[in-house]
Amino acid sequence: MPLPDCQRCGACCTNPEENRREGFRSYVEVPRGEAILRRPDLVKRYTIADADGVVHLRLDPSERCAALRGRLGERVSCAIYAHRPRGCRLVEAGSPRCLVARRERGLA
Numbered sequence: 001m002p003l004p005d006c007q008r009c010g011a012c013c014t015n016p017e018e019n020r021r022e023g024f025r026s027y028v029e030v031p032r033g034e035a036i037l038r039r040p041d042l043v044k045r046y047t048i049a050d051a052d053g054v055v056h057l058r059l060d061p062s063e064r065c066a067a068l069r070g071r072l073g074e075r076v077s078c079a080i081y082a083h084r085p086r087g088c089r090l091v092e093a094g095s096p097r098c099l100v101a102r103r104e105r106g107l108a
Contacts, residue, residue, distance in 0.1 A: 003094040004102060010076035011101035012091040015063035027065060028087035030055040036083040046080055057085065073107045 015027055036042050037055070046067045048058045058066040067084075070076035078084060091097050102108050 004098060004107075006093050007077065008073060008075060009093075009098075009102065009107060010064075010068055010070065010072045011105040011107050012098055013065040013068040013076070013078070013088075014072070014101065014105060015059055016101065017104045020063065025059060025063075026050045026054070026056045027059050028057045028085055030057060030085045030087075034083075034085045036080055036085060039083060042080055042083055057088075072105055 015025070019026070030036060030047055036047065043055075046058050046065075047055050049055050060066050064072075065078075067079040068076055069079055078088075091101075099108070
């Protein structure tokens with residue numbers, strides 16, 4: 001079975017169901033030292049701090065990462081790909097987290 005095509009999918013760039021069930025709108029954490037934090041324009045547009053001051057990637061109203069462009073399952077890209085935080089870099093095509101995200105979005 002071929003690996004999912006990340007440039008078509010985008011499922012991992014949405015708030016997971018477990019977060020939604022518990023009411024969490026905090027998405028991928030952006031720890032200190034991440035490349036995106038050295039770009040004030042990207043920080044303003046794509047990040048948000050939670051009540052504790054922890055910086056996360058911003059979600060749009062549909063609970064997708066604000067940096068995700070395109071339509072899930074068809075063609076997607078990341079507006080901050082070169083500056084994406086470590087949490088984004090950890091999800092690999094075909095990994096357990098990838099497959100869960102795909103199932104949650106009906107892309108299995």
